[in-house]
Amino acid sequence: MKEKEIREQFQQYFSNGFCLAAAPGRVNLIGEHTDYNQGFVLPGAIDRRIYVGLKASADSSLKVSAPDMGESFSFAADHRQPVPGWPTYLIGMLHMMLQEKKLTGGLDIVIRGDVPVGAGMSSSAALCAATGLALNEFFGLGFSRLEIALAAQQTEHRFAGVKTGIMDQFASLFGRRGQLIRLDCRSMDYEYLPFHFPGMGLLLLNTMVSHSLASSEYNLRRQQCEEGVAFLRQFDPKVESLRDVSIPVLESHRASLDPVVYKRCRFVLEENQRLLDACTALRTEDPHEFGKQMWASHLGLSQDYEVSCPESDFLVGHLKNSDGVLGARQMGGGFGGCIIALVEEEKREAVTSGVSGKYREQFNKDPSTYIMTIEDGAEILVTV
Secondary structure, eight states: OOHHHHHHHHHHHHOSSEEEEEEEEEEESSOOSOGGGTOEEOEEEEEEEEEEEEEEESSSEEEEEETTTTEEEEEETTOOSOOSSTHHHHHHHHHHHOTTOOOSSEEEEEEEEOOOTTSSSOHHHHHHHHHHHHHHHHHTOOOOHHHHHHHHHHHHHHTSOOOOOSHHHHHHHHOBTTEEEEEETTTOOEEEEEOOOTTEEEEEEEOSOOOOTTSHHHHHHHHHHHHHHHHHHTTOTTOOSGGGOOHHHHHHTGGGSOHHHHHHHHHHHHHHHHHHHHHHHHHTTOHHHHHHHHHHHHHHHHHTSOOOOHHHHHHHHHHHTSTTEEEEEEOSSSSSSEEEEEEEGGGHHHHHHHHHHHHHHHHSSOOEEEEEOBOOOOEEEEEO
16 A cells, blocks of 8 residues: 555544544564463565554544445444454453543544455454554654553453464564564563565465464463473473473473373474574574475474464465575464465566465465565554
8 A cells, every 4th residue: 555645544534633543464484383381483574564643523423434344333432342353453452541531522433444354464463463552652652662562462361362472462562664573572672683584575475364373272382382381391490481491391291291292382383483493584684594494384384283284285285396485484373374484586576476376276266465574563644
């Protein structure tokens, strides 16, 4: 979406006295299901955004409009309970950010955007980040960006019923153009690493299998990791999360652990190491090593964490045999969504055409494809 046109359209919606914020979706290059285990992640904000504009209204209602989807909703101004569908994220952010501040009137809210829903690019985190940033600016709440990210995470937990980590919200709010974020999800320490592989780019292929992170399987994976932590804590009270466990320690207890719990824990420990190795590859500008870690990540996601699906495995398998692809893996929570691939730019078109044709033959549908660039995070565009 062209930002100039977006500003003009919101000006037409509200005319004056409004605030407009934008927040991007994200890609995560490597480090999946590690965030809620207090591990490392490596996301970057992307060039697709959710736009949230809001203005005070005289009546006592929340009027929400999403022109791109042809949807509109209305709630009482003091409504603070979960609702079906995506509006629950708006209600959740209002609850999390306005707990001490009562609305004297209502709000008119307009949502636009081009972050694909259900593709693993964190459209919900982008919606929460944009809403939080707009509320913070409009009401002068004084929240830091980290506090907005934490409010967005709690909205996922309490209003959407998904026990996500902090990665998606953090990436949307802290993204920086051309750089990935190596985030320590325990300490919240982070550093920016340039994504600089000359002649290489990021290609996303959407399986068109829409996943729902609120599914029982996602929360079950978190529960299984917690079971592993509880078991290992019996032998070392310092174990608070899988971050405190080494692979040799895990292996020493393998015979006593539930086999499925063991596999889940092993994946997380190995994925953290893959991420650290991938960061070294970024620093040394070694795309082949980076791609090697991506292939290994997908294998772990498919076989050990078991969050892949036939469509994802099919795409990754064909990409591995495609000239010009250095690495690929499933991205996001799993059970569908997008495959992210590191591809030579001059061969990208041939790769896309070849893999899409094979996918069509196998599943009788075309995978949507996206060329992604790493861009800046959330920002206020208009406040008048």
